[in-house]
Amino acid sequence: MVLMTEMVSEKVVEFMRELLPERTGFLQQLEKECQDEYIPLVEPEVGQFLQVMVKARGACRILEIGTGIGYSAILLAEAFRDSGGHLTTIEIDQDRYVRACRNFCEAGVSDLITALHGDANQIIPELCGSFDLIFMDAAKGQYPEFFARLWPLLERGGVLLIDNIFLNGWVIDMSWPERRKKTMVVRMRELLDTLKAHPDLITSVIPLGDGLAVSVRR
Ligand SMILES: C[S@@+](CC[C@H](N)C(=O)[O-])C[C@H]1O[C@@H](n2cnc3c(N)ncnc32)[C@H](O)[C@@H]1O
Numbered sequence: 001m002v003l004m005t006e007m008v009s010e011k012v013v014e015f016m017r018e019l020l021p022e023r024t025g026f027l028q029q030l031e032k033e034c035q036d037e038y039i040p041l042v043e044p045e046v047g048q049f050l051q052v053m054v055k056a057r058g059a060c061r062i063l064e065i066g067t068g069i070g071y072s073a074i075l076l077a078e079a080f081r082d083s084g085g086h087l088t089t090i091e092i093d094q095d096r097y098v099r100a101c102r103n104f105c106e107a108g109v110s111d112l113i114t115a116l117h118g119d120a121n122q123i124i125p126e127l128c129g130s131f132d133l134i135f136m137d138a139a140k141g142q143y144p145e146f147f148a149r150l151w152p153l154l155e156r157g158g159v160l161l162i163d164n165i166f167l168n169g170w171v172i173d174m175s176w177p178e179r180r181k182k183t184m185v186v187r188m189r190e191l192l193d194t195l196k197a198h199p200d201l202i203t204s205v206i207p208l209g210d211g212l213a214v215s216v217r218r
Helices: 009-017 025-037 043-056 070-083 094-105 120-126 140-153 167-173 179-197
Strands: 062-063 087-089 113-117 130-135 154-163 203-204 213-218
Touching: 009 043, 009 120, 009 203, 025 070, 025 094, 025 130, 043 070, 043 130, 043 213, 062 070, 062 120, 062 140, 070 087, 070 094, 070 113, 094 113, 113 154, 120 140, 130 179, 140 154, 140 179, 179 203
Parallel strands: 062 087, 062 130, 087 113, 130 154
Antiparallel strands: 154 213, 203 213
């Protein structure tokens, strides 16, 4: 597994990973598939944290933006399957959406997940009801739009998790490897400032993976 960040020393990341339960069977196969085909997925320690948050909150109505081929969705489903929860997950890419649906069947969680295909910006306004846990893990440049649409859907006491907020450390240094990344970095920084000042959310930023923002609605 590639270490995604230089923010936390390799030694610490390796140690944290040693303390994770060993992933076997289908999840391990999915990790390998993603690695071989350069398909993005959550870091293992972020995946574990998602499961901890589901359990701690007792989350039952969960929304994910950015399904990929379903790795994080399967982890979420495994965490809430005993408590009667349900996950709605949105993916824009047709091929990944189809693969995710197949993977949900293979993992035995398809009855716990509603997978939607399309642009989250268009689908979110059509969703019914509220959610007690929302996981944002899609196009980083669109995070401010996702956030504006998503936070009103969060229940009081609900948890919003936003992945990759460090953007490889560019957001910390406010630097970008190429000019076309500048807008994404600037917008991510603005989103973090919005979270900091938000009257309805309390937020903690943690250096897991490529940075995770954890917000709770007051
Ligand atoms: C980092 S990957 C998700 C990985 C997944 N959460 C996991 O850990 O297994 C981000 C995904 O978001 C999808 N995506 C990007 N923009 C999107 C949008 N506007 N609406 C829905 N999905 C989007 C991409 O196609 C990509 O598959």
